[in-house]
């Protein structure tokens with residue numbers, strides 16, 4: 001049965017750094033919770049505390065209501081997948097997947113069956129006899145995933161599992177990871193610094209900033225309604241501007257519209273006049289930076305350029321896309 005993981009006021013410091021600052025977090029059973037935040041915000045420290053590789057200075061780790069804070073990693077019933085795969089080079093694929101089962105002294109026949117099931121699950125049944133160094137990065141990560149799930153752990157911890165894969169493969173592996181997590185029904189906690197990955201994979205996202213969980217919710221909710229100015233900025237609401245009657249608002253570049261001469265702004269939009277400061281090609285279009293009359297910098301994206309630095313420009317913000325910042329903490 002999938003377990004619920006709860007962190008109860010977990011605190012940890014390293015010399016001169018508060019890595020975890022009274023973290024309260026619940027990872028619900030059978031769901032994938034992503035820990036998302038910038039480098040150094042405490043994601044890995046949090047995962048190490050859950051895994052039992054690090055004893056927190058204060059607070060408790062509860063796995064299915066049981067206090068696991070003092071338990072060593074091997075008694076926590078946890079499967080782990082690391083960025084670096086951490087496969088045994090001298091063992092075959094099947095040997096790697098079997099490792100945890102053999103450690104648990106399961107009967108030979110059970111080990112054989114479960115290894116077969118795990119390799120089927122990750123699509124590597126035909127690679128069982130190969131060694132890790134003969135596999136691609138994506139295949140190695142599948143072996144690591146099979147090894148972690150075959151012990152049927154209460155919790156699956158994933159520490160940046162896709163970040164050593166090239167961009168295209170990482171995107172493809174997202175789907176694999178999601179499917180395996182769903183099919184196994186495991187409670188999973190994923191550490192990532194990649195927003196897109198978190199939004200696509202997670203049932204819930206916890207955003208960390210300087211050792212604190214600053215927002216926790218469904219991906220859509222976190223993305224559409226960032227709880228603080230910092231979260232808004234972190235999630236790409238790059239533009240902050242004042243709208244009369246609404247106060248300061250944050251807007252994503254892709255929601256800032258560009259009015260060509262003669263264009264009318266749509267109803268329910270706020271119009272801003274400015275000057276083009278910079279135009280950059282970004283493959284699928286252009287990133288255009290504007291300077292408003294009040295001296296603010298605004299960034300928009302446009303499918304075509306046709307604008308040169310110094311040219312006057314009119315922008316509009318659909319009010320439905322503007323996230324009000326008044327009353328939100330920094």
Ligand SMILES: Nc1ncnc2c1ncn2[C@@H]1O[C@H](COP(=O)(O)OP(=O)(O)OP(=O)(O)O)[C@@H](O)[C@H]1O
Pocket residue numbers: 014015017018019037038039040041042043044045046193
């Ligand atoms: N073993 C350690 N000794 C001293 N400081 C540490 C140690 N491990 C982490 N820290 C510090 O604790 C803070 C949190 O680090 P952590 O590795 O948890 O961040 P992270 O969010 O996982 O970052 P990244 O995305 O870069 O891996 C950072 O300021 C880091 O420098």
